[in-house]
Amino acid sequence: MATMNETPTQTTSGEPAACSYPVISVVDFSAKGDKPVVVWHVHTGPAAITGRFNGGWVIGDNRGLFELPADVPDDAGDFDDDDESGTSALGGEVDSEDAEKAIAAMEDTRSDADKLESLLRGTHVIVAGRKKKAPAWMDTAASISDLSTVLAAANEGVAAINAAITEEAQRRRQARAKEKEETGKMTTSELAVFAIEPIAAPTPATFADAFHGDPCAEQAWCTAMAVGALVDAWVEVESDRRRRKYLKERFGAHPRPIPLG
Structure with missing residues (x-):
């Protein structure tokens, strides 16, 4: 997987491969193990074929795989009005294909721990809510302490870009001064210093009104x-x-993966 210091794997078209961008798994589980485990995948590529979100999976109460809750952002998934549909435990519609997936998930004879390990393998996990001791089924995933860790890393990336802008403006000022001194003409273009705004902290609570599921x-x-x-x-x-x-x-010609801290 690519990091901020590596060049993302290239496809034959010259664009970064989808596998260059990490998948973040959001997991909610009870420390006592008395509630089902809910998992969402968040794809971090600039143009994820699957959309930004996949899920949610509810493991531990025989509900299996269900699709998106109502009021999810437009790029997270679309439902065909012509398909037979019902309502999932997560609040969204389930078309015929989704229903088949849900049935298949319920017929999956693997243990809940094996299902969860498979969902999280190779992803980067954020545990929703308070910090809890990581269970064994998270061993094959990378752990992110919390959302603020990703925010801080991303804003370090923004700060590095802004520093590069300032450096380039200074370089051009020096080049113009030298040109004026040596030739009386300044051919290097000026660069007005500007800054990319830091990323504002998103909070889960701001999305609560849009949720209408279980x-x-x-x-x-x-x-x-x-x-x-x-x-x-x-x-x-x-x-x-x-x-x-x-x-x-x-920094490179192609979109870089979001830094995860």
Whole structure:
């Protein structure tokens, strides 16, 4: 997986491969093990084929796989009005294909721990709500302490971009002064210093009014929406950066994965 110091794997088209961008798993589980575990995947690529979100999975109460809650952002998934549909435990509609997946999930004979390990394997996990001791089924995933860790890392990336802007402006001022001294003409273009705004902290609570599903799934869904908002903000930062040649030369021509701390 690519990091902030590595070049993302390239496809034959020259664009970064989808696998270059980490998947963040948002997990909500009871420390006592007396409630089902809810999992959402948040894809961090700038143009994820699956959309920004996948889920949610409710493991431990025989509900299996269900699709998106009502009022999820538009890019998270679409439902076909012509499909037969019902309402999932998570509050969204389930079309015929989703229903088949749900049935298949309920018929899955693996243990809950094995199902969860499979869902989280190779992803980066944020545990929704208070910090809890990580169970064994999280061993094959990378752990992120909390959403604020990702926010801090992303804003360090923003600060690095802003520092590069200031450095480039200073370099051009010095070049122009030298040109004026030596030739009387200044051919280097000026650069007005500007700054990309730091990313604002998204909070899960701001999404609560949009949730209309099973209460057991609310915390994971709201946290996933907050993670998605943070990812979208980083994608916008990278879009702004890539519009400027000197920043492309400094940090790379392609969108970088969001730093995870």
